[in-house]
Amino acid sequence: MIEFHLDGRSGVAPYAQLVQQVRHALRLGMLREGDRLPTVKDVVGRLAINPNTVLKAYRELEHDGLVAARPGVGTFVTRTLADTTLAAHGPLRAELRRWLAKARRAGLDDESIEALFATTFRAAAGEGIA
Structure with a gap:
């Protein structure tokens, strides 16, 4: 849920x-x-x-x-929006889970992790990476 x-x-x-x-x-x-x-x-x-x-x-x-x-x-x-291509990215999801575990072990809470991700994503998008 x-x-x-x-x-x-x-x-x-x-x-x-x-x-x-x-x-x-x-x-x-x-x-x-x-x-x-x-x-x-x-x-x-x-x-x-x-x-x-x-x-x-x-x-x-x-x-x-x-x-x-x-x-x-x-x-x-009643309906999903799942992108079937996301299912093929199991290794990427596993790496992200490992990164999240490291971030939590380093003392970051969920709010800090989300903020870090959002700023990193925005920066990468601005550089044409995302």
């Missing part, structure tokens, strides 16, 4: 961050057809945000045909 995180400094609306995270998980195959998203109540309790924020994100995902709400049961993934 996906675990949402919000970055108040990103400049991206909270509902849009939730949508981005679901899309990212779908693209990487972390969420598959039939998987259940966390309940609105669970997300609200964990992130201390307004229920309407979560509902807005889930409605946008539903409008895009990625999830379907089943009243009284939950919200379920």
Whole structure:
């Protein structure tokens, strides 16, 4: 199951961050057809945000045909965005996992790792590498 995180400094609306995270998980195959998203109540309790924020994100995902709400049961993934070429990159994913483990052993928390990755990615993209 996906675990949402919000970055108040990103400049991206909270509902849009939730949508981005679901899309990212779908693209990487972390969420598959039939998987259940966390309940609105669970997300609200964990992130201390307004229920309407979560509902807005889930409605946008539903409008895009990625999830379907089943009243009284939950919200379920109906379509994936997995890129089949990503599956062929097992060695690259393994290297990334090793790098993440090293970063954590060096004392970096998830927020620091994400910031490091984002700045490195932006720099590489600016140099035409990414």
